Amino acid sequence: MRRFLIPFLVLTLSTFSAFAGTGRLIIVNNDPAGIGFNDPTPVAPVGGNPGTTLGQQRLNVFQAAADRWTSMLDTNVDIFAEASFSPIPGCTATDAILGQAGPASWRRDFANAPKANVWYPIALANKFAGVDLVPTQADIVAQFNADVDNATCLGTISWYYGLDGQAGADTDLYVVVLHELAHGLGVSGASNAPTFRSNVPAITDTHTFDVKAGLRWDQMSEEQRRVSYTNTGNLVWDGPQVTLNASRFLQPVTVLTLNAPAALAGNYDIGTAAFGPAPNRGGLSGTVVRVADAVNADGPSATDGCTAFTNAAAVAGKVVMIDRGSCTFVQKARNAQAAGATAVIIGDRSESYSETNPATCLPPGMAGDADDVTIPVISIGINDANLLRTQFTANASISGFLRNDPSQLAGTTKEGFARLYAPCTSTAGSSLHHWDTVSSPNLLMEPSVNSDLLHGVDLTIYQLLDIGWSLPAKTGRRINKK
Numbered sequence: 001m002r003r004f005l006i007p008f009l010v011l012t013l014s015t016f017s018a019f020a021g022t023g024r025l026i027i028v029n030n031d032p033a034g035i036g037f038n039d040p041t042p043v044a045p046v047g048g049n050p051g052t053t054l055g056q057q058r059l060n061v062f063q064a065a066a067d068r069w070t071s072m073l074d075t076n077v078d079i080f081a082e083a084s085f086s087p088i089p090g091c092t093a094t095d096a097i098l099g100q101a102g103p104a105s106w107r108r109d110f111a112n113a114p115k116a117n118v119w120y121p122i123a124l125a126n127k128f129a130g131v132d133l134v135p136t137q138a139d140i141v142a143q144f145n146a147d148v149d150n151a152t153c154l155g156t157i158s159w160y161y162g163l164d165g166q167a168g169a170d171t172d173l174y175v176v177v178l179h180e181l182a183h184g185l186g187v188s189g190a191s192n193a194p195t196f197r198s199n200v201p202a203i204t205d206t207h208t209f210d211v212k213a214g215l216r217w218d219q220m221s222e223e224q225r226r227v228s229y230t231n232t233g234n235l236v237w238d239g240p241q242v243t244l245n246a247s248r249f250l251q252p253v254t255v256l257t258l259n260a261p262a263a264l265a266g267n268y269d270i271g272t273a274a275f276g277p278a279p280n281r282g283g284l285s286g287t288v289v290r291v292a293d294a295v296n297a298d299g300p301s302a303t304d305g306c307t308a309f310t311n312a313a314a315v316a317g318k319v320v321m322i323d324r325g326s327c328t329f330v331q332k333a334r335n336a337q338a339a340g341a342t343a344v345i346i347g348d349r350s351e352s353y354s355e356t357n358p359a360t361c362l363p364p365g366m367a368g369d370a371d372d373v374t375i376p377v378i379s380i381g382i383n384d385a386n387l388l389r390t391q392f393t394a395n396a397s398i399s400g401f402l403r404n405d406p407s408q409l410a411g412t413t414k415e416g417f418a419r420l421y422a423p424c425t426s427t428a429g430s431s432l433h434h435w436d437t438v439s440s441p442n443l444l445m446e447p448s449v450n451s452d453l454l455h456g457v458d459l460t461i462y463q464l465l466d467i468g469w470s471l472p473a474k475t476g477r478r479i480n481k482k
Contacts, residue, residue: 047162140184239466271363316340347385411439
């Protein structure tokens with residue numbers, strides 16, 4: 001199931017009334033009466049949210065997230081976030097865009113700009129200028145998907161409007177709003193990457209570094225950026241604050257190391273499952289075999305693991321590779337466990353996706369809830385999975401193990417830089433301005449919501465500091481020059 005959050009760019013807005021400067025992030029409710037933030041449907045208070053109507057609970061969550069950012073960032077100029085809670089097209093039972101947001105406009109070469117000829121998001125430009133450069137417009141525009149509360153959108157999953165982080169199987173609106181407001185504050189670009197607006201980089205481009213090319217994006221030609229945009233594992237954030245603080249949030253990396261045959265020898269990124277035990281070297285070690293199962297309505301492929309294995313004797317006591325698709329990850333794991341497998345590797349495949357959800361070379365995350373699964377389950381991306389498939393077809397003997405590398409964090413390069421989301425198939429709205437999905441634990445600014453997120457801003461605050469935001473004074477008092 002995908003529940004994506006994407007940034008978008010808004011260039012113009014209708015005029016609205018500006019207020020006196022207080023250094024706060026202020027909500028501008030853009031919904032008409034009776035819907036969205038103004039929905040009068042009665043509800044019971046939940047998880048510290050005292051609202052008694054659906055609209056009020058939504059607004060309370062948005063306000064709580066805005067207050068969180070207000071408390072963490074120092075500015076003398078109010079930040080206006082124009083928000084609406086309305087349907088976002090394209091929602092299905094398994095796939096939805098939860099929210100989308102971005103800076104309302106960008107400015108360069110304004111008074112006190114730290115860098116010349118660089119685009120800054122309007123809220124940050126206002127901070128440096130000390131005045132509201134565009135007083136008749138909002139600074140951030142955000143939309144959240146009201147359809148998530150409908151049974152036809154994401155099935156039984158709905159928005160969770162509590163403020164206590166106890167969302168369970170539902171989607172925590174609070175962390176989604178934190179995520180989207182961060183895009184509006186500047187974790188975004190001034191144009192559709194890899195193109196620069198007016199051939200001028202945004203402030204984020206000055207910290208987007210390709211370790212393989214040895215160049216930042218503001219040092220590259222557009223064609224070089226086009227190549228870098230899908231340079232998976234090599235496109236990073238080189239800001240010093242993020243690099244210094246990554247170890248506070250990320251754990252040592254665990255990689256799949258294959259040692260035979262020689263054509264496969266090396267380390268591979270892995271994805272992890274929300275169910276089953278944590279992957280460990282003991283459970284994922286030894287010979288890897290490919291599943292064989294019946295082809296029927298439950299699973300139209302002989303390698304999808306959706307039905308009872310027909311090669312259970314070959315699987316018993318070994319690690320089994322199963323193709324993604326046709327049935328749930330949990331069902332595949334249960335069938336593997338019944339056949340005696342010690343662990344499961346889910347191999348991504350393009351057939352698992354629709355045109356709007358293309359395969360990428362990154363290992364997929366695996367949702368599910370299954371207390372009865374007692375073997376570890378990991379995933380690998382389509383490119384790596386195809387390498388194994390080629391060797392299986394050649395009847396090669398494949399072996400490997402999991403290896404913990406304390407010298408590297410999950411989601412960083414060997415140089416210590418945090419990896420940006422750069423799948424080999426670019427995903428508009430998700431590529432570049434999110435953290436790589438191999439980060440572990442998962443981070444707020446990954447392209448989708450994950451159940452292990454902190455109920456806070458993790459590395460995001462340090463990314464904002466890298467582009468020029470600052471923390472409030474230690475006294476907690478704000479200076480208001482207006």
